[in-house]
Amino acid sequence: xxxxxxxxxxxxxxxxxxxxxxxxxxxxxxxxxxxxxxxxxxxxxxxxxxxxxxxxxxxxxxxxxxxxxxxxxxxxxxxxxxxxxxxxxxxxxxxxxxxxxxxxxxxxxxxxxxxxxxxxxxxxxxxxxxxxxxxxxxxxxxxxxxxxxxxxxxxxxxxxxxxxxxxxxxxxxxxxxxxxxxxxx
Numbered sequence: 001x002x003x004x005x006x007x008x009x010x011x012x013x014x015x016x017x018x019x020x021x022x023x024x025x026x027x028x029x030x031x032x033x034x035x036x037x038x039x040x041x042x043x044x045x046x047x048x049x050x051x052x053x054x055x056x057x058x059x060x061x062x063x064x065x066x067x068x069x070x071x072x073x074x075x076x077x078x079x080x081x082x083x084x085x086x087x088x089x090x091x092x093x094x095x096x097x098x099x100x101x102x103x104x105x106x107x108x109x110x111x112x113x114x115x116x117x118x119x120x121x122x123x124x125x126x127x128x129x130x131x132x133x134x135x136x137x138x139x140x141x142x143x144x145x146x147x148x149x150x151x152x153x154x155x156x157x158x159x160x161x162x163x164x165x166x167x168x169x170x171x172x173x174x175x176x177x178x179x180x181x182x183x184x185x
Contacts, residue, residue, distance in 0.1 A: 005137045007093065008037065009069065011129055015115050018053040020046070021079065024129065026136035056080060063091050070100050076113040096141045102152045103143035108150060122176035124150055156171070 025039050035106040039045050052066050059075045065087060072094040073082045083098045102113065108124050109117045118125055127150045132140055140146055 004040070007089045008083050008085050008133050008136045009099075010158040011133065012049055012052075012079050012084065013118065014020055014049060014053050014082070016057075016080075018050060018080045020049055020056070020121070021115060022125065023049065026124075026133075052082065052084075053080070056134065071092065073104050078103065078115050078117065079113065093138060093141075097132060097138045100141040100143040101128060104128050104132070104146040104150070107143065109142075124152055138152040141170060 001067060005184070008026060009027045010023065012023045017020050024047060025045065029041075041047060048067065048069075052071055054074050055064060056071065057080070062073060064071045064073070068087050070085045070087050070089055070091060070135055071082050072091065073080055081098065081102055083094050085094055105118075105125060105128055106113050108128060128146055131146045131149050132138065
């Protein structure tokens with residue numbers, strides 16, 4: 001058995017009709033077994049996703065072995081979120097990572113983990129995924145920590161005061177620096 005940190009081969013979100021909403025496949029070159037030769041083309045990816053959706057479209061399970069790949073999945077309103085891994089990976093770790101990712105996404109999307117919200121906030125979803133998994137390696141399973149690193153800081157406009165005096169000061173500073181540069185030449 002070859003132990004490695006690389007555990008996730010793909011992250012996929014499929015809607016209730018079986019259409020891809022988001023898919024990210026990992027093929028790290030630095031993997032101990034070399035670069036993966038699976039899922040290289042879009043056609044292979046779509047065929048795998050369609051078959052996987054056929055097996056998991058009904059709610060009830062959360063782990064399945066499909067096409068010699070371990071698929072850990074969660075249903076959420078009109079979406080199914082998947083982590084795809086090799087058949088020898090730790091199901092509990094994958095399930096924990098997927099649960100923390102979905103919990104973080106729920107926090108960030110105000111408990112509306114649905115297709116429309118995911119598409120409108122795709123940047124947050126991808127940042128959240130990147131905070132959870134890096135190049136196929138699970139790096140964090142704490143939903144609150146992931147959400148706090150991804151959340152947008154609220155702009156505090158009370159500290160910035162712009163008036164005529166500050167604009168004149170900025171103009172004077174630029175004018176003095178330009179004059180200094182001209183004198184140096």
